[in-house]
Amino acid sequence: MKFLHMLPAASIVLAAVAFGEEKVATPVVEEKASEQQQKNSVSNKQCAKDDKQCLKPIERIKVVGQRINPISQSSEGSYTLDQKLIEDYNFGNGNLNDLLGVLPGVQYGESAYQSGQVSNIKPPEVSIAGSYGQQSGYSIDGINNNSKLNTSNATADRNLLQDVVGHSQEVFINLQLLDEVTVYDSNIPAKYGQFSGGLVLAKTKNAEQKTQYGFSYRQTAGSFVEYQRFYAPTFSGDDTLPIPDFSKRDFSAYYSTPLNEQSGISTQLQMLESKESFDQLGTYRQQVQKNYNAMVKYHNHLTANDLLTTSLLYAPFDADYFDTNALNSDYNTTGGGLVVTGQWEANRDWGDFDSTLSWRNSTNNKETSSQRLLWAKAEGRNWGEYTDSSVSAEGGYGDIEKIQDTIAFSQDFVLNAIRHRWGYQQFNVGYKLEHQHTQFNRLEDSVIYNGVVISPDINCNGYTVDCVETRYHRPIAELEAELGRPFDFTNAEDVLLFDQNIAQTGQYFQRRQVSPQSNAEAKVNYLSLYIEDEIDWERLTAVVGLRYEYNDFFKNHTLSPRARLKFDLTEDATQAITLGINRYYQGDVASYKLNEAMTPMREEVRKVLNNRPGQWEAAKLTSGYGYEYKDTKTPYSDEITLAYRAQLLGGTLEAKWLNRKSKDSINRVKGFNETGQSVLFGGNDGSSEYERISLSWMANFDNQHVQFNLSHAVSKVDAATFDGKTQTINFDGSRSTLNFDYDDSELVFLRTLTADGNNRDALITRNDLGLERRDFNRPIVANLGWGGEWGAWRLSAAARYNGKQDIIYATNQFESYTEATTICNGCAPSKREYPLYIAGERPAFWLLSGSIKYSFDIFGKDKVVLSFDGENLLNKRTYQIAPKTTGLELGRRFWLGISYKH
Incomplete structure (x- = not known):
C-alpha cells in the first residue's frame, strides 16, 4: 500500500x-x-x-x-506475526525460534525435541527453505544478528576440540521485546543480503503514548514434566533410568513512557535461568544456564519529517556444563553480546530515507580442562562400564576465546512513485558498509590422548597425567606368604585370586595430539549496493532488482538478480499468482578466514624402554592439516518460486512451489602445500537442491485467528560436497590406514544396517556426519494453529505433525580403530577410539501445544494475567532414542505464569 x-x-x-x-x-x-x-x-x-x-x-x-493476516499480499514470500500471534504461540522458553515453527517451510533441528531441550535455554536451530541455521539471515530493528562465530558442528556435539558451541544468532532476544516478526522464505527483496537461506526480521516495541509498566514471571520444573523411559536389551534390570530434576524460571519487567509530545523511552529486562541435575557416571550433578535480555530504546520526532531512534541491547549467556559420560569434564561457556544502534528516518519532497549506524560485540568462550584422555576400560579406570562404552573418557579440550566485533553503516532510499499514463513506477536504492573483526584464541595447549596400551608392569617414570601403574589391594608378597608359595598362573584359582587383588591395571598412552596455544584473527570488509524498480500496471506488479556485494577475503564481486511478479486474476484482487526468480549469496566468510589462520595440531609419540615411558617426541606425521582458500568463489543459491493466493472464507489461501539450488558450495579437498604439510583446500564442487510444495490458509477474525499449513519437502546433497573415505584399504583387504592427517576430534564412526541385516561401521569426518544427518530434512510437516479471546479468557493451541525421516542417533559410546602401520619404532600396537553414531529411520509423530490465560482488573485499570502454557499435551513419543538403546524422551510439560500490567 x-x-x-x-x-x-x-x-x-x-x-x-x-x-x-x-x-x-x-x-x-x-x-x-x-x-x-x-x-x-x-x-x-x-x-x-x-x-x-x-x-x-x-x-x-x-x-x-480487520488486521491483515500473516500471509503477504504483495509479491514477496513473507509471513508477518503481530503481537497477538506472538503472545498466542509463546509456549516454550519465549525466544524467537520457538515461535517460527508455526509457519510453512520452517523446520526444527533434532535438538529441539531431545530431553535436554526442556532445560536448555538456547533457542533450537531452525531451517528456512531447506537451509542450515547459520545460512539464514537474522535481523533486529534492521541490524544483522548473525553470528560468524558459529559452525554447523555445534548442532552435533556440545563439547568440541576446535570450537565452542555457538548459535546462528549473536544474541537471543525475548519475545516480550518484540512488536512484530516477519519471516521470508522466498522472493526476498534486493535490500537484504549475506544469506543463502531464509530471512527473519524482528522489530522491537517503541514507547506508547501513555506510561506503561509491568512484570511477568513464568516457571517450569521437573514436577511439571513427564518423561518416557526406554531401555536397551543389555540394561540391568536391577535399577530404573533416573529422571532429571530441574527448574527453569523466566522473569521480565518493562517500563515505557513518553518524555514529551515528540519523544519517549522504553526499557525492558528479562532473565531466563535453568538448573538441572544429570547423572554423571552414577553421581547426580547440577548444570546451570542463564540468559539475560536488557534493552533501552529512545525515540524522538525531531521534526514532523524526522525520527531519531537509538537503542542498546545487552544479552549475555552463561552456562556450566559437564559431559555425562566423562570424569573431570566440567566446562563453562559464555556468549551473547551487546548491540548499540542509532537510526534516522526522514521524509523529504523526493521520498523517504533511513540511515542506520550500529556497533555489535559478541563472544563465544569456553573454560575447561586442557587434557582429554580415553583410558582403556580396565580395573581402576572402568567407569566406562556405566554407559556400556569401550573406553573411560576423562577431561576436556582446553580454554578457547572467540570474539566478534562489527561496525556497520547503511542508507536506504525510497523515492516517490512516478505517475505514468499507464501506471506507477517506484525506485528503491541503498548501500551498506560493514567492517567485521573476529578472533579465535586458544588460551592454552590442548592435548588429546588416544591409543592407550595396557601394561601391568609399566613404571610411569614420574608421569602422572597420562600413565597409571598397577596397584594391588594387598601386597603380592603378603598373599604369597599366606599361600606359602609363589603364585602359579597355570592354576585357575591362583589366577582368580590374583585378578581379584588388582585395584588398578597399569596402562599408558604412547601417542597424543597437541593443539598449541595460538591466536587467529580475521578482518573482513563488506560492501553492498542494491537497486529495485517496482512497476504497477493495471493488475500487474513487477519488481526487478539487482544486488552487488564484495568482501575482501574471497575478493569476489557478486551480482544477485532479484525478480518477482504478481498478477491479480480478478478485478477485486481476491485471487493472484506470484512468480519469482532470485539469487542469494552466502555471507558467512569469517569462519573460513579463521580456519586459515589457525595453527595445525601436532602429533607426538613416545617409546617405552624397560617398562619406562620416555619423553614425548614428534611422530612421523608431525602435524595435522591446515586450511587454504585460494580462488574460492562465494557460494550462492538460485531460487524459482510460484504461488497462488486467494481470499477464502475470510482468510488467505496460498499454494506455493519453491525450488532452491545451492551452487559453488565450499567443499574440502585433501592435498599438500609446497612444504609438504597436509592441507584442506577450499573448493567449490559442492551443491545441493531443495524443493517444497506447501498449502497454507491463515485468517484473522474479530476475536480469533486460525492458520493451517502442510509442506512436503525434499533435500538432496551432491556427493562432491562430502569429504569422502577417510581410509585406504590394503591390497589384502585386511587392514586400513588413514588417508589424511585428521585430528582425533574430527573423526567418528557411523553404523548402518546392510541388506543382509549386519552392522557396517564406517569411519567418517564430522563434516560428513553433518551432511549425512540432514538435520532438517523432514519430508512432510503440517501445522494447525488457533487462538481467540473471549472477555477475560484468552486461549490458543498449535498442533504439529512431523513425517518420518532418515536420522542419525548419538550413542555416547566409542568404537576402536587399529591402523595398519606402526606410529614409531619400538611402539606397541594400539587402538584409537572414536564416538559411535547410528543411522536409522525415525517414525512420524505429532505434538499438541496450548495456552490458557485469564485476566482480571485490580486498582482500576491495572491488570493481572494468570497463564498456563503446555507442550506435547497428549504425551506423545518423539522417537529421539535410538532402537535398542537406553534413554529418556520428553513427554507432557507445562509452564505456569503470572503478569502484572499498568
Whole structure:
C-alpha cells in the first residue's frame, strides 16, 4: 500500500479490499490538500503542534477493518506475526525460534525435541527453505544478528576440540521485546543480503503514548514434566533410568513512557535461568544456564519529517556444563553480546530515507580442562562400564576465546512513485558498509590422548597425567606368604585370586595430539549496493532488482538478480499468482578466514624402554592439516518460486512451489602445500537442491485467528560436497590406514544396517556426519494453529505433525580403530577410539501445544494475567532414542505464569 498517499479516495477503497480488509468506511475528506502538501505529510509519525511543516488541512482517510493476516499480499514470500500471534504461540522458553515453527517451510533441528531441550535455554536451530541455521539471515530493528562465530558442528556435539558451541544468532532476544516478526522464505527483496537461506526480521516495541509498566514471571520444573523411559536389551534390570530434576524460571519487567509530545523511552529486562541435575557416571550433578535480555530504546520526532531512534541491547549467556559420560569434564561457556544502534528516518519532497549506524560485540568462550584422555576400560579406570562404552573418557579440550566485533553503516532510499499514463513506477536504492573483526584464541595447549596400551608392569617414570601403574589391594608378597608359595598362573584359582587383588591395571598412552596455544584473527570488509524498480500496471506488479556485494577475503564481486511478479486474476484482487526468480549469496566468510589462520595440531609419540615411558617426541606425521582458500568463489543459491493466493472464507489461501539450488558450495579437498604439510583446500564442487510444495490458509477474525499449513519437502546433497573415505584399504583387504592427517576430534564412526541385516561401521569426518544427518530434512510437516479471546479468557493451541525421516542417533559410546602401520619404532600396537553414531529411520509423530490465560482488573485499570502454557499435551513419543538403546524422551510439560500490567 505504499502508493496510497497518491491515489484518489475511490482508489483507496479498492486498494483496501485488495489487501484483504473486510470493512472499509467511506473516506472523510476534510479539505483537499495540494499534491505537494501530501508529499510533505509523514505517515505514522506525530507532528509537533508548533511545527510549521505540519501542514493542515490534509486529506484524511479513515479505514475501518480487520488486521491483515500473516500471509503477504504483495509479491514477496513473507509471513508477518503481530503481537497477538506472538503472545498466542509463546509456549516454550519465549525466544524467537520457538515461535517460527508455526509457519510453512520452517523446520526444527533434532535438538529441539531431545530431553535436554526442556532445560536448555538456547533457542533450537531452525531451517528456512531447506537451509542450515547459520545460512539464514537474522535481523533486529534492521541490524544483522548473525553470528560468524558459529559452525554447523555445534548442532552435533556440545563439547568440541576446535570450537565452542555457538548459535546462528549473536544474541537471543525475548519475545516480550518484540512488536512484530516477519519471516521470508522466498522472493526476498534486493535490500537484504549475506544469506543463502531464509530471512527473519524482528522489530522491537517503541514507547506508547501513555506510561506503561509491568512484570511477568513464568516457571517450569521437573514436577511439571513427564518423561518416557526406554531401555536397551543389555540394561540391568536391577535399577530404573533416573529422571532429571530441574527448574527453569523466566522473569521480565518493562517500563515505557513518553518524555514529551515528540519523544519517549522504553526499557525492558528479562532473565531466563535453568538448573538441572544429570547423572554423571552414577553421581547426580547440577548444570546451570542463564540468559539475560536488557534493552533501552529512545525515540524522538525531531521534526514532523524526522525520527531519531537509538537503542542498546545487552544479552549475555552463561552456562556450566559437564559431559555425562566423562570424569573431570566440567566446562563453562559464555556468549551473547551487546548491540548499540542509532537510526534516522526522514521524509523529504523526493521520498523517504533511513540511515542506520550500529556497533555489535559478541563472544563465544569456553573454560575447561586442557587434557582429554580415553583410558582403556580396565580395573581402576572402568567407569566406562556405566554407559556400556569401550573406553573411560576423562577431561576436556582446553580454554578457547572467540570474539566478534562489527561496525556497520547503511542508507536506504525510497523515492516517490512516478505517475505514468499507464501506471506507477517506484525506485528503491541503498548501500551498506560493514567492517567485521573476529578472533579465535586458544588460551592454552590442548592435548588429546588416544591409543592407550595396557601394561601391568609399566613404571610411569614420574608421569602422572597420562600413565597409571598397577596397584594391588594387598601386597603380592603378603598373599604369597599366606599361600606359602609363589603364585602359579597355570592354576585357575591362583589366577582368580590374583585378578581379584588388582585395584588398578597399569596402562599408558604412547601417542597424543597437541593443539598449541595460538591466536587467529580475521578482518573482513563488506560492501553492498542494491537497486529495485517496482512497476504497477493495471493488475500487474513487477519488481526487478539487482544486488552487488564484495568482501575482501574471497575478493569476489557478486551480482544477485532479484525478480518477482504478481498478477491479480480478478478485478477485486481476491485471487493472484506470484512468480519469482532470485539469487542469494552466502555471507558467512569469517569462519573460513579463521580456519586459515589457525595453527595445525601436532602429533607426538613416545617409546617405552624397560617398562619406562620416555619423553614425548614428534611422530612421523608431525602435524595435522591446515586450511587454504585460494580462488574460492562465494557460494550462492538460485531460487524459482510460484504461488497462488486467494481470499477464502475470510482468510488467505496460498499454494506455493519453491525450488532452491545451492551452487559453488565450499567443499574440502585433501592435498599438500609446497612444504609438504597436509592441507584442506577450499573448493567449490559442492551443491545441493531443495524443493517444497506447501498449502497454507491463515485468517484473522474479530476475536480469533486460525492458520493451517502442510509442506512436503525434499533435500538432496551432491556427493562432491562430502569429504569422502577417510581410509585406504590394503591390497589384502585386511587392514586400513588413514588417508589424511585428521585430528582425533574430527573423526567418528557411523553404523548402518546392510541388506543382509549386519552392522557396517564406517569411519567418517564430522563434516560428513553433518551432511549425512540432514538435520532438517523432514519430508512432510503440517501445522494447525488457533487462538481467540473471549472477555477475560484468552486461549490458543498449535498442533504439529512431523513425517518420518532418515536420522542419525548419538550413542555416547566409542568404537576402536587399529591402523595398519606402526606410529614409531619400538611402539606397541594400539587402538584409537572414536564416538559411535547410528543411522536409522525415525517414525512420524505429532505434538499438541496450548495456552490458557485469564485476566482480571485490580486498582482500576491495572491488570493481572494468570497463564498456563503446555507442550506435547497428549504425551506423545518423539522417537529421539535410538532402537535398542537406553534413554529418556520428553513427554507432557507445562509452564505456569503470572503478569502484572499498568
